[in-house]
Amino acid sequence: MKRKMKTAALLMAGILTVTGLTACGGGDDAKAEGKKGAGDGIELTVSHYYLQEERESNAVGDSYLAMVEQYEKDHPDITVTQQAMSQSDYSTKIQAQAAVNEVPDVFMVKGSWVDNFVENGIVAPINEYLDKYEYKDNFREGVFDAATRDGQIYGMPNQMSITSVVYYNEALWKSIGYDSFPDNWDDIYAAAEKFQEQGISAIALGNSEKWAAESCILSTLGDRFTGADWTNSIIDKSGTAKFTDDSFVSALERLQTLATKNVLNPDFNTITETQGVEYYSQGRAAAVVSGHWSVAAIESFADEETIKNTKVAVLPSEDGSKPESISGGCGWYFAVNKNLTGEKLDAAMDFIFSTTGYEMCEYAAKEHGLMGAGLVEDVDVSAFPQLTQDFIALTNELNFTPVYDLVMDGAVIEVMNTGIQDLLNGSKEPKDLAAEIQAEQDKLK
Secondary structure, three states: OOOOOEHHHOEOOOEEEEOOOOOOOOOHHHOOOOOOOOOOOOEEEEEEOOOHHHHHHOHHHHHHHHHHHHHHHHOOOOEEEEEEOOHHHHHHHHHHHHHOOOOOOEEEEEHHHHHHHHHOOOEOOOHHHHOOOOOHHHOOOOOOHHHEEOOEEOOEEOOOEEOOEEEEEHHHHHHOOOOOOOOOHHHHHHHHHHHHHOOOEOEEOOOOOOOHHHHHHHHHHHHHHHOHHHHHHHHHOOOOOOOOOHHHHHHHHHHHHHHHOOOEOOOOOOOOHHHHHHHHHOOOEOEEEEOOHHHHHHHHHOOHHHHHHEEEEOOOOOOOOOOOEEEEEOOEEEEEEOOOOHHHHHHHHHHHHHHOOHHHHHHHHHHHOOOOOEEEEOOOHHHOOHHHHHHHHHHHOOEEEOOHHHHOOHHHHHHHHHHHHHHHHOOOOHHHHHHHHHHHHHOOO
């Protein structure tokens, strides 16, 4: 399987990859055969982290919720009860529910959780339903990898995550002598000192939820040091690569310098990822390293001048060459409770295909310029705001490398992410953290 993919193949002016599954539309053409209308009077409980109040700043969330609304109109005989909460709260709650096998009918699952959920009989395979879809062959290679075990697919990808784009305020960087975001770390460290004199941070980070430093920064930094073969070995649990290898330890050391050299806001471990983006939008930081979701967030949070001055870049390479990759890929899926049977199982499967399928692909592409697991053609990118166009242009030039917390084992990620908080606050050394992560990885053998 491929662990890298060219983003130019994902989002272009005439051929645009977007969230979801072109095989799985909400209209009649994309339904599994014989499933439409199944389950009169059925009630479905659906759990996710897309909040109504965040739709303006969350393009994926808006796209998904729009599809749920359409599904409810098209299926008046089915009652959909949504349980929506923050991503952090959702991650905690769903894993607690899974531990006692009391999950909702439909719910989101991260790729790093799939092993555990499959082993404990929590999720139902979708192969039978997927095989009946007209556009099955349109799915992009690798989009089901993180949800596949022994040939069985256990979820439908609802988003294509790009997690490591540098959003920076061009005017602020020019004010201290840089025409653009620096292409080397020494200049970033020097810039941090100058920004401190102005009372702002060079880069905003909100890591109280523990995932942002790893997902948005380390996943890209790690690949800069280790290369793809190392990461693939960790994912496949082959034992060839170890977290204690010098290359990964060096990546942790680089990450730690962002704190020791005061590149970050001092309260990075006590604010959320969203608050970090707000810091940037409010002018309290000159840049933020975040994902695709922050295009809409910045356009929502920032004033017109900040939006106009916001440009996009990538973190520097380690050898001075032009960076060719950032972290990204499919890693969140909508799954169905394995305990469902009969008409309710059919209805739940129909629901996930309808709400993460072609209509969502089309909506997300044309309304927000999102990329994902399928293809939607004839999208005019010139109609999008300049920041969205710049994001598309940048990511078209890059490869994707794995996002650690989307593909590595969940227990390993928990040790890693908790340890990164300690690493950044200075209470843990890189070699010690690497050893702790490897000890957890060794348990998987």
